[in-house]
Amino acid sequence: MIDLSTQTALAYGGHQVIFRHPDFDDRVIKVARKRIPRSWHFGRNKSRYGPLRDWHRTTNEYISMLSKTGAHCPRIPRQYGFEETSMGPAMICELFSGPGNTLAPTLGDMICQSHTDIGFLDEIRDDLTAMFDDLIAAGIEFEDLNPRNIVVTQNAQRVRLVIVDGLGSPALFPLTTFGARIFKKVMTKRRDTLVGQVNMAINKLEDQQELIAINT
Template sequence: MGFIDSSVPEQHTIVNVGQLTPFAIGGTRLCFIHPEDSNKCIKVLREDRTPQTRRQLTKGIKKLRPVKHWDDQQKELTAYRQLLARDTPALWHHIPEFFGSVETDLGLGIVTRIYRNFDSKFPRNLEEEVPYGIDDSLKKGIADFKSWLRRELVVTRDLLPHNIIVVRDSLQHCRLMIVDGLGNSEWIPVSTWFRSFASRKIERKISKFNHRVESLLVNQ
């Protein structure tokens, strides 16, 4: 049986990131290099994108939804924890390794691995990468990613090119990682009962993803 020593106070260390320069700024979050481990990334919500601010900006009946409805940060954490519980190593081939959450001076932070290219530069996301053209390594990277989606049945939000990074392990090889888009009402724990349902959903997502990638090529 577990034993909790109540004489040891729980540690609530706050990680200070507010004074740091983010390595990436998304539409919703700031991404910082973890000040204690440069291989890890801490993501916090931008001040203008907190659940409270988003609710204030919403008009009409939708405003009555509880604050947690707008809390994508919390939804993503829940999704990461559900994925961990599935205990399937292959799941993590295209999803960043997850190290839990931390309290920061800018609110709740999600901690994951930071991915870098073989030359230690930050990877570009697909929206930035595709306009340079799809070489053989990227073609293979995209194909591997789609096979993995079909095999592991990871149901995510829409597969948006700016939420998928292209990690170049070498000049000849790259790996796609979904850095954002886990966790929303569509996410369902896939058991064998749901396989065909999940497969159909994933095929629809892949088909939309293909169109998005093609349109990035056309617009180059």
């Protein structure tokens, strides 16, 4: 049993609280939040998995990837199973860290921060496309397009995006079951939505810099 009563959470999501694993620096512990959002109150999976329904989807998607490719895709966290904690059952997975031993910033942080430079956002946009190529190649579904579910890591100064939440599909017949062409088409549409959000942040920054240049 892991005691979390004296630990400070690294982050709070809408459904989960995130802690660093006390025994493994490179792993996070995810526990379900007590408050259960309304969306969990219906469907067959609610009765089987309750508030842990999303873990079922994530784990399912992970196994599906292993079965399709036989290998871990580095665009998603490695899964290390489950443990019991003082806050209830926990899912253990790979931690992506940022500067100064913090959690890696999310894509949402990056596109909201007005001080982010345009070159960096350009790199993020390029890697988004590469990330979707990798997901399509590994047949990984990713339903929740929220930019807070994607973290931006930097390895040897190279930007690399990773999806930390929202894996798998809640649909009865997930996209991947309809065939590779439809899957690719829908994933490309999702990629374009996210790229559009990064482009908006770039445009905003360009406008701001233009205004500053005019006023000086």
